[in-house]
Amino acid sequence: MKAIVQDRYGSPDVLELREVDRPAVADHEVLVRVHAASVNARDWHLMRGDPYVARLVLGLGRPKVGIRGTDFAGRVVAAGRDVTRWRPGDEVFGEADGAFAEYVAASEDVVELKPAGLGFEEAAALPLAGNTALMGLRDRGRVGPGQRVLVNGASGGVGTFAVQIARALGAEVTGVCSTRNAELVRSLGADHVIDYAREDFALGGPRYDLVLDLVGNRSLADCRRVLTPTGTLVLSGGGVSGGGSLFGPMGLLLKGQALSRFSRHRLAVLTAAPDGENLAALRAFVEDGLVTPVIDRTYPLAEVPEAIRYVEVEHARAKVVITV
Incomplete structure (x- = not known):
């Protein structure tokens, strides 16, 4: 072959x-x-x-x-x-x-x-992108109806699924992306879109019950600043590029794990693994018209x-x- x-x-x-x-x-x-x-x-x-x-x-x-x-x-x-x-x-x-x-x-x-x-x-x-989004939102983030969710990296492979799955779980979704991808993110069901070239989500504005960071380009302090007092930060960072690094996005994830013991917020590190039950859940979302x-x-x-x-x-x- x-x-x-x-x-x-x-x-x-x-x-x-x-x-x-x-x-x-x-x-x-x-x-x-x-x-x-x-x-x-x-x-x-x-x-x-x-x-x-x-x-x-x-x-x-x-x-x-x-x-x-x-x-x-x-x-x-x-x-x-x-x-x-x-x-x-x-x-x-x-x-x-x-x-x-x-x-x-x-x-x-x-x-x-x-x-x-x-x-x-x-x-x-x-499979991989949909499963990562599902685990980040449902399992690590515990997203429920009426919650406010911010997805940093909303136009990427995982992000496009995350926007749709968060909506399917009943959340109010804000997507962070570039200017050229803003319309795509809106079309996927995002209630609000932040163009990172024009606006910094970490400076003021609304507070979120969950921040799903799929980029790893912002500090933990930036991400935690926009959380509600009982909010959750889920770190992935799998999309961070730039070869030749010793730890890469793992550095941010390890720091997040360490700080989670002392933070008033929930900090969760997302490590997705293949899971047949999650694939079945994704299939159901697709067949119900909730995810494309x-x-x-x-x-x-x-x-x-x-x-x-x-x-x-x-x-x-x-x-x-x-x-x-």
Whole structure:
């Protein structure tokens, strides 16, 4: 099969389209013929081995997992002997390492039926970004009806889902984004939009029950300043770019964890993990008309390096999708 393979850390130039063996399928896994995948900030962090401290887990000299990509949508072509939920022909979406390829092996519990009415490209945009937004708002943020929520980074891959999910949970949503993305964020249901080029959300203005920071470009003090006395700050910072750092966004997250013990506000650090139940919740949101994936651009599999370069350098809005 064809796959995007990486033998060393570096720029998108280290990614190559090669012929490799199909992945073996374990007893609890399914083999999926990938029709579409999507690019996340995670992909270029892994590509560059950034931050450097992460290489203790990813692989010191080279990545342990040589095929990039996480999000996928496609059809099941084979199932391990212990798999009970899926069978060949099922149209699914999910998360697994090695998604920038013609086939991917995934544990059965991180796969879900593709939402009715969505194409493979739209379904591939959902898993990691949608799951991150859902966990940040529902699980870490405990968002409920009538609460005020501010999403910093509202036009990004996670942010576009966060705006919609916060609205679906009954919140009043303010999105922070650039001038060129303001109309997009409004169209997703944001009640208020702050153009960061014209207005600083941290200087006065309303107070929020939850600030979901997806950018990591503001200090903890700035974010806490706009919280209500019992408000919650959820830190992600996964979209922070700038290679060559020792700790990267992890520095801000670790500081947030340390300060959470002494703050009157709730400070939560968001670490999203693949979860089949969350994928089912996202499917329900989509099928109920509450969430719609937004796609900025699509690229063929051979152009994954260009797609990752676009996400890393051009700060793509919404999702960038790979067609396979």
